[in-house]
Each structure stands twice: as C-alpha cells, then as structure tokens.
Amino acid sequence: MHELSxxxxxxxxxxEEADRRGGALVKAIHLRLGPLSGVVAEALVSAxxxxxxxxxxxxxxxxxxxxxxxxxxxxxxxxxxxxxxQQMCCPECGAPAIDIKxxxxxEITAMAIQDPLPGGQSSLLQSKSSSHAN
Amino acid sequence: xxxxxxxxxxxxxxxxxxxxxxxxxxxRFREAGVLVVSxxxxxxxxxxxxxxxxxxxxxxxYRVAALVGDLATDNDAxxxxxxxxxxxxxxxxxxxxxxxxxxxxxxxxxxxxxLDVLFIENVGNLVCPATxxxxxxxxxxxxxxxxxxxxxxxxxxxxxxxxxxxxxxxxLAAACDFDRVEARQSIQSVRPGMRMLELSAKSGAxxxxxLQLLEERRREWSPAVP
Numbered sequence: 001m002h003e004l005s006x007x008x009x010x011x012x013x014x015x016e017e018a019d020r021r022g023g024a025l026v027k028a029i030h031l032r033l034g035p036l037s038g039v040v041a042e043a044l045v046s047a048x049x050x051x052x053x054x055x056x057x058x059x060x061x062x063x064x065x066x067x068x069x070x071x072x073x074x075x076x077x078x079x080x081x082x083x084x085x086q087q088m089c090c091p092e093c094g095a096p097a098i099d100i101k102x103x104x105x106x107e108i109t110a111m112a113i114q115d116p117l118p119g120g121q122s123s124l125l126q127s128k129s130s131s132h133a134n
Numbered sequence: 135x136x137x138x139x140x141x142x143x144x145x146x147x148x149x150x151x152x153x154x155x156x157x158x159x160x161x162r163f164r165e166a167g168v169l170v171v172s173x174x175x176x177x178x179x180x181x182x183x184x185x186x187x188x189x190x191x192x193x194x195x196y197r198v199a200a201l202v203g204d205l206a207t208d209n210d211a212x213x214x215x216x217x218x219x220x221x222x223x224x225x226x227x228x229x230x231x232x233x234x235x236x237x238x239x240x241x242x243x244x245x246x247x248x249l250d251v252l253f254i255e256n257v258g259n260l261v262c263p264a265t266x267x268x269x270x271x272x273x274x275x276x277x278x279x280x281x282x283x284x285x286x287x288x289x290x291x292x293x294x295x296x297x298x299x300x301x302x303x304x305x306l307a308a309a310c311d312f313d314r315v316e317a318r319q320s321i322q323s324v325r326p327g328m329r330m331l332e333l334s335a336k337s338g339a340x341x342x343x344x345l346q347l348l349e350e351r352r353r354e355w356s357p358a359v360p
Contacts, residue, residue: 002231002262009148017144027139031148038264038291085290087323096326103294106265108146115137 003047006039006106010048010062011055013108018056021113026057028112034067034105035085041066067105071097152266155234159241159269166246167356170254171348172268174292175276176285177258180302182210184276184335185255189217191345196250201240203232203257210255220244231262234269251352260289271355278303279312286320293324298331298347305334 010029018024033041041064048062069082073090079101080090088097147153163170175181185200192198199220202211211223224232224240237254246252254270256263260277275296277285280303286293293299299321307314314332321328331347333340 002229002265005229006148006265009151013144013146013148013150017142017146021142030141036291036294038261038295085294085324086287088326089323096322098326100294106148108144108148110141111144112139112141114139117137 003039003043004051006044007047007051010108011051011057014060014111015056017111018113021115023116024113025116026060026111026113028061028063029108030063030065030110030112032065032067032105032107032109034103035069036100036103037106039106065109067102069103070101072099072101073097074099149265149267152234155238156267156269159234159238160271162246163252163269163271164355166249168246168249168252169272169348169352169355170252170268170270171272171274171351172254172256172270173274173276174256174260174263174296175258175278175302176260176281179258179276179278179281180335181255181258181276182213184300184302184333185253186214186217187335187338187341188344188348189214189219189253191341192251192348193217193219197248198251198253199244199249200253200255201237202255203236205230205257226257230257230259231266232256232268233266237268251348260285260292264292264295272297272351274298274300276300276302279307279310279317283313283317284320286317286324290324293321293328296325296328298329299325300344301330301332303334303336304332304339305337 014026014029018026033039045062052058052060069085070079071082073080073095075093075095076090080092082088082097083091089095090097173181173185189198189200200214201222201224202214203224203226204210205226208223211221214221222240224236254268273296275292279301301317318330321330331340331344333344
C-alpha cells in the first residue's frame with residue numbers, strides 16, 4: 001500500500017502550486033496514470049480521500065485519466081494497444097510487444113482552482129506585481 | 135461570492151523528488167564505478183540466502199556490500215553479515231518499499247569508490263517497489279517454485295520494471311510439481327525477451343550463470359574495469 005504516500009505527494013505538489021498562484025483553492029487534481037506505474041487507481045482514490053482530510057483542500061477530488069498501454073509493432077509497422085499487461089503482444093498479429101510506448105505515467109496534468117478573492121491588500125499587491133512581471 | 139473555478143495546466147511527475155534523488159545516485163554510482171543491483175521479491179522467495187551465497191562467492195574477487203530493507207528486525211542483515219562483507223540494514227517501519235532517499239541516507243558514511251558491486255535488497259513485496267527508482271543499474275525480480283508458475287501474471291508491473299527474472303529454489307521444482315515451461319511462458323507473456331535464470335542458492339545449481347551475468351553487466355556498466 002504505497003498509494004497513501006503517493007496521495008500525500010500529490011497534495012504536497014498541489015499545495016506548492018496553489019501557493020505559487022497566491023493561495024488558490026484547489027478543487028480538483030487531474031492525473032495521468034499508466035498501467036506500468038505500479039499504482040492502482042481505485043486504491044489511490046481511497047488513499048486520497050483519507051489524505052485530503054488533513055490537507056488545505058479537504059474537498060478536492062482526483063480526476064484520473066488511465067492511459068492505455070501502447071506498443072510500436074515491428075511486424076505491423078504501426079502503433080497498437082497491447083492485448084493486456086499480462087499479455088504483452090500486438091492484438092492484430094500477435095507479435096511480442098518489445099517497444100513499449102510510455103505506460104509508466106504517474107503525473108499531474110492539470111488542476112481546477114479557484115483564485116483567491118481580491119480582498120486583502122497583500123493579495124492585491126501580489127496581483128499587481130505579477131502583472132508587472134508579465 | 136467565490137471566484138469561478140478554472141482549469142490550469144500543471145505538468146509535474148508525482149515522484150519527481152524520488153526520481154531526482156535516483157538520478158543523482160545513478161550518476162554517483164557510475165562515477166565511482168560501482169555496479170548497483172537491486173533485488174525484489176515476495177517475502178519468503180529465498181532472496182536473503184541467494185544474496186548471502188552471491189556475496190560469499192563475489193567477495194573472493196570483488197569489493198562487495200549490501201543494503202537490506204526490511205519493515206522491522208535486522209535479522210536479514212545479521213544473516214548476510216555471515217558473508218563477511220559490509221551490510222547495512224534500512225528499517226523502513228511501516229513503509230512497504232525502499233525509496234531513493236533511504237538509499238542515499240544509508241550510504242552517507244560509505245565510500246562508494248571502495249566498492250565494485252553493491253546489492254540493495256528491497257522489502258519483500260512485489261507491488262510497491264515497482265514504482266520507485268533507486269538508481270540501480272540492474273533490477274532483479276525473484277520468485278520461487280513454491281509460489282506458482284503464474285506469479286508474473288499476478289504481479290506484471292514489477293516484471294516490467296525489472297531487467298532479469300530469477301526462479302529460485304529450483305531444487306524443489308519436482309516436489310512442488312512446478313512446471314518450468316509454464317513459468318517461463320508467464321514471464322515472456324508479461325515481458326517479452328526478458329532474461330531468465332533458474333537456480334538454487336541451496337544446492338548451487340544455476341549460480342554460475344547468475345555470477346556470469348553479473349560479470350557481463352559489470353563490464354557493460356564500467357568499460358574501464360579489467
């Protein structure tokens with residue numbers, strides 16, 4: 001069960017990102033998860049529900065995009081989805097899948113955030129200085 | 135009134151910190167000319183005896199050492215110390231796998247350039263270690279004949295992240311009705327082309343092929359070695 005430590009890492013990265021955006025509220029975190037990452041989506045969601053309780057974003061959710069496993073089939077000379085992670089071969093010609101394309105994705109791709117209210121003096125200053133920087 | 139929710143792009147690997155430390159370690163290992171081999175398996179696959187025998191033979195020719203991960207107890211480290219090589223235990227507590235930072239910390243007072251081969255025995259677990267790069271040059275996955283021929287089909291991910299599959303306790307194959315052909319097919323189904331070895335650390339069968347493989351990898355890893 002390493003999903004809990006993965007969930008905590010996700011929240012840590014989300015908090016850093018939120019800080020960078022002047023204290024935004026994170027509503028959702030979008031992930032890409034490959035079958036070779038060694039992380040099970042269902043287990044990660046359960047772990048996340050536990051981990052978010054003690055985070056700044058107790059109402060945030062994970063949106064997981066499970067990436068299918070692809071291979072470049074040397075026989076067919078094109079990209080194919082493999083039959084399964086247990087049966088790593090081309091579904092068309094049955095050739096062994098040697099040249100695997102990705103599959104180990106374990107990454108955050110996007111976050112749904114709410115920007116902080118422009119009420120406080122400090123956040124106003126921050127947004128001014130960042131607009132200057134841009 | 136809260137502001138509207140908007141989607142922002144964030145491209146970040148979740149294990150970026152582990153990956154960073156693992157990359158640093160791999161670089162240090164290469165510079166020091168030490169071949170680092172990690173071992174992963176279920177509990178009870180015969181990993182520790184396999185490592186003990188490997189260390190006993192290799193130490194005649196090479197400067198070898200081992201790091202051993204375990205949830206609790208230093209029994210394995212004490213067993214391995216019988217091979218009379220430097221052994222350090224990493225007690226992971228509740229953590230079910232080793233991470234690159236644990237390896238980094240464990241190595242803090244070791245001189246890497248005084249070593250030729252370093253083994254890292256992971257926590258007995260075929261699931262979680264798959265996710266964490268430790269900076270090793272060679273990852274070996276082991277399973278014993280008592281565990282069944284379909285072990286690779288049940289734990290495909292670890293076979294994908296490993297470089298070599300070793301079937302252990304081969305001296306018990308007949309007693310367990312272990313079908314070697316089926317086991318090899320399972321490995322090849324999950325990881326076509328994977329290098330496979332069958333051996334028994336107890337009887338010594340197949341150990342020479344394993345030692346030869348290590349020798350090959352050592353030469354590939356560090357072309358300057360004599």
